[in-house]
Amino acid sequence: IYCLWVSGKFKGHGYGKQLLEYVINDAKKKGKQGVCVISSKKKKSYLADKKFFLKYGFEVVDQIEDYELLSLSFNHQKPSFCKNVKQMVIDSNHITLYYSPQCPFTLNCINEIKEYIKDYNIQVDFIKVDTLEKAKNIPCIFNNWAVFKNGKYVSHILLNKKGFEKLLND
Template sequence: MNEYINLTKDNINEEHICCAISDKKHQQGVEIKKEWLKSRMKEGHVFRKLNAQGKVFIEYAPLEKAWIPVQGNNYFYIYCLWVSGSFKGQGHAKNLLEYCIQDAKKKKKSGICILSSKKKTPYLSEKKFLQHYGFEVVDSIGDYELMALSFDGTKPSFMDTAKEMKIKSKKLTIYYSPQCPFTQNCIKEVETVCKENKVALDLIVIDTLEIAKNIPCLFNNWAVFNQGKYETHLMLNANIAKKVLGI
């Protein structure tokens, strides 16, 4: 039988954070993420995972407190729904999403929303899977779509600032937050590449809800701009950073 557990202030120090359990170079990021989670739990943030050594979890929060440039009333926002490797095809994504839906109904929420895309995109939930549960597109920016399962007919939307997808600075600029355990090591690799190649770099940490709600793009925990244009939400290791920079 599948057993799932929710992280709490009492068990978080002993439990693993699913997405970064196998690589020691990300452990600093794991500890930072756990401290971030401890502060969010009192706001209703939920991190639910399979009680096994694997990457199987869902992470969501009340939209009003969610570090994402989306606005709406009385919704849950799903940050991440991830099932990987040998755990795929066992119904975990279904179980985790249905838990979130039931939790939303129990707490009398107006609905649930999540970021997806018109085409399959890394780190984003598949559109067809969400549509199967009644999620519909309620807002979009290019290929990216905000999908919502509304219980009362209301709809969330992207913040106006998120629709800019550009900045004034021409420097390589990265917005990042403590929410993702991968960011700390990626920052080190990017800094090394920029230093070796004499590339100007701006690192902008998203460390408050206000900043997260008003960033100039869709992605709250990692967003890369170059020459003023949005480039990617994919984490940059040294090789990917060089590709973005054309080095």
């Protein structure tokens, strides 16, 4: 699960539970081994609420720093983060953005940043994660977005123009 989000007036009506039940049933129908989601020890923006998933039988099966992999296994096997994910570094001094088009907000953020960097001649590497193979080889925690600066993982938080400016100045 990359994103499960119920907002505003729709919270508290059981929609999150219905969505999760749908995902679990769909995974079982398709013969999957289970369902995974990335969360964190403490609540973080743009990550799943750990308490919600624990309520439905998910368990923490791996962690990197404050990030946690939660799993609901159908066959008692426990997945883990890939070895390359645990590195959280890349060999580049450019700002590097890994992103997935699965989230409707990411493309708007990418467009804002691309427009901004045109005016300032800033080198940014945009890496679209649109295949399973690419997703398996990302060198960090990845939900729909990952940011590297000077080769180090910085954040999973979406950046718009204002957030990107702040990243440049940090």
